[in-house]
Amino acid sequence: MDTLKIHTQTVTLVDQVEDKFLNYIKEKNLHAGDSIPNELELASALGVARSVLREALSRLKMMGMIETRTRRGMILTEPTILGGMKRVIDPRILSDDSIFDILGFRIALEIGICSDIFRNITPEDITELEEIVKIGTVVGNNEYAPVSEYTFHAKLYEITGNKTISEFQGIIHPIMDFVKSKFKGLLEPINIEMKKKGEIVTHTDLLNLLKKGDEAGFRKAIEQHFEVYRRFLDSRK
């Protein structure tokens, strides 16, 4: 009956040390800026070799939780929540399913920030968006020049004032480009179809709604702006 273990989850010493260390700082109530014992002390306190400890610490360094300087020892730093994500968010690494999930995630988030945008937007933001739209040339069916496409949406995220949301958009962006180019053949017919029916929502349309202060209209427009991806995602199920 002990053949139930599915994944032979061999918990290595490194895994345990990583866990123990995280518990250690939680229990000791240590925060960013606090210094922690040097490697030799930590290793002997945990009863492991320095190499094992270093493998565990290496993980936390990747997450931006630890900063080291020679001789000055190690100090805790505020981890970047999305730091790990940055490494693996790459179309060449992820499966299509994951990519579609991320696409859906991003669309939902951008719809969800509408009320934040209207709560925080300033006249300066509007003029900045006007500049961005002015520069942005439409290069195809519902397709903007890449730079403008990115800056327009990045600006929307920025208006929320939420750094994590902004960072998320930055990390996710390559995925959007990838989907656009890889599935161009599938997206274009949808765009053309929508254009024929006059269903396309441009950045200019969005900006006008922002200027008018029409939150409900803006939200509907944003949803419509992503409608091509919605239909694409639905077609992939």
Added chain:
Amino acid sequence: MDTLKIHTQTVTLVDQVEDKFLNYIKEKNLHAGDSIPNELELASALGVARSVLREALSRLKMMGMIETRTRRGMILTEPTILGGMKRVIDPRILSDDSIFDILGFRIALEIGICSDIFRNITPEDITELEEIVKIGTVVGNNEYAPVSEYTFHAKLYEITGNKTISEFQGIIHPIMDFVKSKFKGLLEPINIEMKKKGEIVTHTDLLNLLKKGDEAGFRKAIEQHFEVYRRFLDSRK
């Protein structure tokens, strides 16, 4: 003039190896399931000691990108996009600012998934939600018993059919609990005030709107459901 470097961004060998390895699998177009050379080969190919290579690989193992079994070598696995996040999402590790960002992130996302919910919801989902609401006892001002609170919202995320979104909610949840308990003194007055004015939206209210198929009403209600946190976040700026 070369004192401009702010962060003494000492790029260690481990950092470089991590980068090189990621580029390696991208260029070779390797995917989950593919096997990769053993440690000795990789180390010598990269011109570094095994310990350095292992520190880099350890990071990728944490992200779920690599799985190892003795003698069978290493194989690539589909990374869990949020795997790294899981480690650091802890109120005892993050600063208040980060926590508030995450709170805002979560609220935006839940508002954003409204259309996904209405697109995918089934009668079975409705009955399941009814069960959850039935079990959930209101324990205070706009406060549900923790289990019901969690399962109700988790179910909403699940309905989207987007695994990444669901996983995100699971990871974020401890933050919600933390905010509720740590800032109880600030949240309760807002809740009482809202209750007095009849502005509270309960899970039952949300469920009824779902049953009616009233998407616009549901979205408004969800926003209202989170209004207490909105006001709280605004008060912290």
Added chain:
DNA sequence: TTAATCTTATTTGTCAGACAAAATAATGCA
């Protein structure tokens, strides 16, 4: 011939020790 068992070889996981480089602390000198 086939099945079960034993042996071998390979690969990861862990340990120990060493040295270089960098940066701080301590010391000596003007």
Added chain:
DNA sequence: TGCATTATTTTGTCTGACAAATAAGATTAA
């Protein structure tokens, strides 16, 4: 006291070793 030099500490990197697990091959039994 202020500056230059030296010593010391700590991380970063390398080398080499062995244990444990297990796949593959060899051997034996039915």
